[in-house]
Amino acid sequence: MQGISLGTAPSRRRLVKARSKFIIGALIVGSTSGYLAMTSIKDTAQYYLTPTDLAAKVQNEPRFIDKGVKVGALVVKGTINRDPSGRSLSFKMTDGGHTYPVSYVGIAPDTFTDGVEVVVEGKLDSQGTFHATTLLAKCSSRYENAPEKTMPGYDNYKNTPGYKNSPTRGA
Amino acid sequence: MILLGELSLWVALLMAAWTTMVSFAGGVQGRMDLVHSGKRSLYATFVFTVVASAGLLTALFTHDFSIKFVASYTSINLPKIYTFTAFWAGQAGSLLFWALVLTAYSAVAVASSWKNNKPLMPWVIGTLGAVCLFFLMALCFGANPYERLDWTPADGRGMNPQLQNPAMAIHPPLLYLGLIAAAVPFAFAVGALITRKLDTEWLAAVRRWALLSWFFLTLGLVLGGWWAYVELGWGGYWAWDAVENSAFLPWLTGTAFLHSIMIQEKRGMLRKWNVTLVMATFLLTILGTFITRSGVINSVHAFSQSPVGDWFLGFLVLATALSVYLIATRLNDLQANVELESMVSREAAFLYNNLALVGICFATLWGTLYPILSEWLLGGKQEIGPEFFNAVNGPLGLLLLMLTGVGPLIAWRRASTVNLKRQFTWPLTAGAVVFVTLFALGMRDPYALMTYLLAGFVTGTIVQEFVKGIAARRRMYEEKLAPAAFRLVTRNRRRYGGYIVHFGVVVMFCAFGGLMFRSDFQMLLKTGDAQTHTDAYGHTWTFTSRGISQFDFLNRQVTAATVAATRDGKDMGLMVSEKRMHVNTQGQQNFEASTEVYILSSPKQDVYMVFTGMADKDTAAIHIFFNPLVMWAWVGGIVMAIGGLIVMWPQATARARQGGYVAELPSAARETLVGAGV
Numbered sequence: 057m058q059g060i061s062l063g064t065a066p067s068r069r070r071l072v073k074a075r076s077k078f079i080i081g082a083l084i085v086g087s088t089s090g091y092l093a094m095t096s097i098k099d100t101a102q103y104y105l106t107p108t109d110l111a112a113k114v115q116n117e118p119r120f121i122d123k124g125v126k127v128g129a130l131v132v133k134g135t136i137n138r139d140p141s142g143r144s145l146s147f148k149m150t151d152g153g154h155t156y157p158v159s160y161v162g163i164a165p166d167t168f169t170d171g172v173e174v175v176v177e178g179k180l181d182s183q184g185t186f187h188a189t190t191l192l193a194k195c196s197s198r199y200e201n202a203p204e205k206t207m208p209g210y211d212n213y214k215n216t217p218g219y220k221n222s223p224t225r226g227a
Numbered sequence: 228m229i230l231l232g233e234l235s236l237w238v239a240l241l242m243a244a245w246t247t248m249v250s251f252a253g254g255v256q257g258r259m260d261l262v263h264s265g266k267r268s269l270y271a272t273f274v275f276t277v278v279a280s281a282g283l284l285t286a287l288f289t290h291d292f293s294i295k296f297v298a299s300y301t302s303i304n305l306p307k308i309y310t311f312t313a314f315w316a317g318q319a320g321s322l323l324f325w326a327l328v329l330t331a332y333s334a335v336a337v338a339s340s341w342k343n344n345k346p347l348m349p350w351v352i353g354t355l356g357a358v359c360l361f362f363l364m365a366l367c368f369g370a371n372p373y374e375r376l377d378w379t380p381a382d383g384r385g386m387n388p389q390l391q392n393p394a395m396a397i398h399p400p401l402l403y404l405g406l407i408a409a410a411v412p413f414a415f416a417v418g419a420l421i422t423r424k425l426d427t428e429w430l431a432a433v434r435r436w437a438l439l440s441w442f443f444l445t446l447g448l449v450l451g452g453w454w455a456y457v458e459l460g461w462g463g464y465w466a467w468d469a470v471e472n473s474a475f476l477p478w479l480t481g482t483a484f485l486h487s488i489m490i491q492e493k494r495g496m497l498r499k500w501n502v503t504l505v506m507a508t509f510l511l512t513i514l515g516t517f518i519t520r521s522g523v524i525n526s527v528h529a530f531s532q533s534p535v536g537d538w539f540l541g542f543l544v545l546a547t548a549l550s551v552y553l554i555a556t557r558l559n560d561l562q563a564n565v566e567l568e569s570m571v572s573r574e575a576a577f578l579y580n581n582l583a584l585v586g587i588c589f590a591t592l593w594g595t596l597y598p599i600l601s602e603w604l605l606g607g608k609q610e611i612g613p614e615f616f617n618a619v620n621g622p623l624g625l626l627l628l629m630l631t632g633v634g635p636l637i638a639w640r641r642a643s644t645v646n647l648k649r650q651f652t653w654p655l656t657a658g659a660v661v662f663v664t665l666f667a668l669g670m671r672d673p674y675a676l677m678t679y680l681l682a683g684f685v686t687g688t689i690v691q692e693f694v695k696g697i698a699a700r701r702r703m704y705e706e707k708l709a710p711a712a713f714r715l716v717t718r719n720r721r722r723y724g725g726y727i728v729h730f731g732v733v734v735m736f737c738a739f740g741g742l743m744f745r746s747d748f749q750m751l752l753k754t755g756d757a758q759t760h761t762d763a764y765g766h767t768w769t770f771t772s773r774g775i776s777q778f779d780f781l782n783r784q785v786t787a788a789t790v791a792a793t794r795d796g797k798d799m800g801l802m803v804s805e806k807r808m809h810v811n812t813q814g815q816q817n818f819e820a821s822t823e824v825y826i827l828s829s830p831k832q833d834v835y836m837v838f839t840g841m842a843d844k845d846t847a848a849i850h851i852f853f854n855p856l857v858m859w860a861w862v863g864g865i866v867m868a869i870g871g872l873i874v875m876w877p878q879a880t881a882r883a884r885q886g887g888y889v890a891e892l893p894s895a896a897r898e899t900l901v902g903a904g905v
Binding site for chain 1: 566567568569570575578579582583586590593597598601607608609610611612614615618619622623626749751820839840842848850
């Protein structure tokens with residue numbers, strides 16, 4: 057509000073100058089951000105693959121070994137082997153097509169059980185073992201959870217007295 | 228009631244279709260009778276959507292498990308409050324909630340702007356009707372909340388325990404209230420573009436809705452962060468997750484619009500830009516909904532893959548095409564008649580503010596869509612981590628923080644050296660003092676130092692503005708300090724409310740600065756074992772395990788780890804983190820185990836404890852985070868919301884005529900009923 061310069065129409069030349077100055081400033085901001093974006097994408101972008109994808113990639117480009125990747129797969133039942141100290145574990149992951157042994161140092165989340173879907177981040181070594189640095193277990197039915205007939209509880213449901221007296225049957 | 232609700236949904240669909248058709252036809256032919264019919268049927272759409280919603284609520288509360296939605300998200304032993312919030316906990320219900328709010332907003336917007344913006348009305352009503360029509364179509368054909376199962380379970384699956392949290396009960400509706408409000412400015416923009424009435428008049432109506440949208444989005448985002456922090460157990464509140472981003476994007480363009488609109492009001496500049504921002508904000512809300520609901524991008528809290536995604540994609544493409552076409556064909560009408568005069572002016576500061584906000588928006592959008600883009604273009608799905616977002620948005624955020632201080636102080640058109648000196652001496656001194664103090668205390672992180680330097684500077688500018696304003700009032704009206712301060716704010720709500728919002732932003736940035744000093748560690752503690760760690764302030768913490776206990780409680784089996792904490796030898800009390808196994812009325816486990824974290828909170832820092840698992844029956848795996856200054860993120864959010872309320876509150880003199888959205892509702896509802904009866 058203070059110091060408004062009143063009256064005189066600004067000259068054409070000054071307008072052009074102000075405008076080009078603003079554009080130069082905008083270009084500096086834009087290119088700095090662009091540069092930061094490019095470099096950080098290079099640093100943090102990770103392939104998100106299935107074991108089959110990973111096997112194909114490794115076959116085509118040997119440099120894929122020792123490169124950080126993310127792999128989404130299922131834990132093969134009965135393969136979880138926990139270290140007695142609780143600090144590390146190993147298991148096998150698969151997508152049906154390809155299976156990789158995984159070793160992980162750290163504490164597994166409690167959703168990590170047989171047959172569950174996992175996302176591991178880490179590197180594949182030349183022997184074909186995947187060394188995971190992070191381990192996430194996904195519950196497949198997180199928000200969409202209609203009761204299904206295939207659910208083990210279905211027969212129980214049907215036989216419980218509640219089923220017949222369900223407050224809304226026939227409503 | 229349930230059947231009535233189901234039928235109402237279809238009637239609402241027909242009403243919305245009618246609204247769209249007759250309003251556009253009325254606009255093209257210039258027949259006001261058709262537009263009146265469109266207005267009435269828009270009100271009727273709202274009424275029938277209310278009935279449809281009431282029907283679903285009835286189904287939820289009477290536990291009608293033959294309805295898939297009810298069986299999927301509730302159970303008999305679910306507390307009443309969460310039975311109510313289940314309305315928006317799942318895909319179909321949340322869409323219905325969306326339609327409910329959208330039709331309500333549409334009715335209120337049309338009722339309150341009918342007199343002042345008559346030439347635009349055919350197109351505004353038509354556009355709002357079309358958006359309602361789309362949502363109702365997605366509901367009826369994509370995800371119908373009334374879909375039945377072919378058997379009736381005795382009990383439903385219940386609600387995901389992580390959603391059973393007070394923040395989760397109100398966070399989604401707040402976000403929806405914010406996202407949906409963006410539809411009204413969009414409709415006005417379409418109207419203004421079609422009729423080529425692109426002066427500042429349409430902006431007045433739009434500004435109120437843009438503010439409302441901004442207010443709810445701000446609250447929703449902050450609450451969402453708080454929920455993630457206390458419930459998800461990874462020790463942070465913002466992960467640049469696709470779903471978080473999708474609500475953040477329209478907030479950015481909306482904030483940019485609220486600033487650039489001032490330049491158009493004061494100087495007549497940026498007309499193209501403002502229309503673009505309004506349309507982009509709406510399109511981003513639809514894009515965000517698409518991302519959230521289609522399952523195209525992995526996210527911790529996405530809905531599962533669903534056909535609704537295709538509906539949203541189709542709508543997004545259509546709406547984008549329309550927006551681009553309208554703006555492209557009206558470029559000449561949007562020509563500004565004024566140009567930027569100087570780099571050292573408020574206009575320039577606002578332009579850079581917009582540049583920073585839109586830059587953050589672009590970077591975030593790019594990062595969010597990168598998994599899809601890389602799959603298309605590079606032939607392999609790649610994901611990018613939070614480092615990307617921090618690297619790009621960090622500097623832009625600091626630029627924004629700086630402009631928060633510069634913008635309000637610098638003169639319009641061209642600032643003189645005298646103006647600069649008078650306005651900036653004290654704030655710059657304040658920033659320098661903060662910087663030197665922190666440096667002397669041993670802070671060396673450049674990002675954090677920069678943040679606090681700017682925070683000091685901006686706080687200085689805000690304090691200076693208040694001090695000057697209060698002093699002026701005391702001189703002119705000989706008022707005492709408190710009434711002068713009160714009247715200063717209440718007589719200039721827009722300006723001083725804005726400063727309060729800015730102060731909230733500063734407080735929040737102070738919290739972000741604290742993130743630079745986070746640390747965390749994992750421990751395996753046998754009962755009685757202890758470990759010692761040092762936090763960022765140099766305090767020594769000792770954590771001693773008091774063992775693991777197991778017990779049943781309500782609808783869950785609980786395993787709890789207890790740790791006694793001391794800071795520099797001083798007792799800080801017990802910290803208890805729980806693993807919860809949730810069971811239904813039949814005693815079967817119905818959800819994955821969840822974790823209740825413990826947060827020892829103080830203004831200086833949060834000590835955040837997560838019980839991650841048991842190595843054996845008396846060895847607990849515990850993850851501890853030292854999170855400095857987290858509390859200030861919530862405080863900043865509250866301050867921003869208060870500032871937003873002050874800005875939105877109608878001025879006393881104008882209140883009777885204009886009305887806020889709250890004051891407007893009853894009369895709108897009355898009109899609606901009349902409209903439905905005719």
